[in-house]
Amino acid sequence: MTTRKKAKGKPGQARNPWRDHYAEKARKEGYPARSVYKLQEIQRRWKILAPGKKVLDLGCSPGSWLLFASQTVGPSGKITGVDLKPVDTSAMPWVRMITGDVTSPELAEELGGSFDVLLSDMAPNTCGNRDLDALRSAMLAEAALDLAGRVLVPGGAFVCKIFQGDGFEEFMARVRPRFGKTRLFKPQSTRTASREIYIIATEAKPAPEGGWEPATV
Ligand SMILES: C[S@@+](CC[C@H](N)C(=O)[O-])C[C@H]1O[C@@H](n2cnc3c(N)ncnc32)[C@H](O)[C@@H]1O
Secondary structure: OOOOOOOOOOOOOOOOHHHHHHHHHHHHHOOOOOOHHHHHHHHHHHOOOOOOOEEEEEOOOOOHHHHHHHHHHOOOOEEEEEEOOOOOOOOOOOEEEEEOOOOOOOHHHHHOOOEEEEEEOOOOOOOOOHHHHHHHHHHHHHHHHHHHHHHEEEEEEEEEEEEOOOOHHHHHHHHHHHEEEEEEEOOOOOOOOOOEEEEEEEEEOOOOOOOOOOOOO
């Protein structure tokens, strides 16, 4: 009897060479997820991370951005990761993990300080309805922006994933006035079919008196 190797992935799902290539590369290089290559591309272009920086990583599980960020900022930096799911950070001494919901009103206080860089790779549990998925992604992006308005230092950087679709243009209109420079970036390591895109916003402006306008989605 011949035994055939089972293809990885969800039952009924065809193998995806793109997915396999980056997943295999991440496994070999010791990163928990292939998403690390998106942050590496962002870093190569914009040098958002640097030794000594204080970084907040929202939606940090399973931990590949956390690991890359901690390697880049080094022991003189500080990283705080937040996710609904816990991440074991025992091998990364200058990383603090908060297991919780980014939309929680108590989070800013728990973070207890300011950050030079806010990264958000948060993604909703997708349901397959593109409009609904885009709207849920925009709501997470809003939560990240709201937090940025409270904890990001003037001059700081905000990197945020969002699905293009419902809520996207409204969100961009709220991001632009808060930063000196705002760009959109689709990493090569993102599948061409994916609607996810990253907002790279730098030179954060100080909040006006009374704070920034609250979210609308
Ligand atoms: C694509 S994964 C992030 C991958 C991560 N950047 C890495 O490199 O390992 C998206 C994450 O967003 C998290 N997430 C979604 N909604 C969230 C919420 N409301 N609060 C905190 N985390 C959330 C999910 O639990 C998931 O782990």
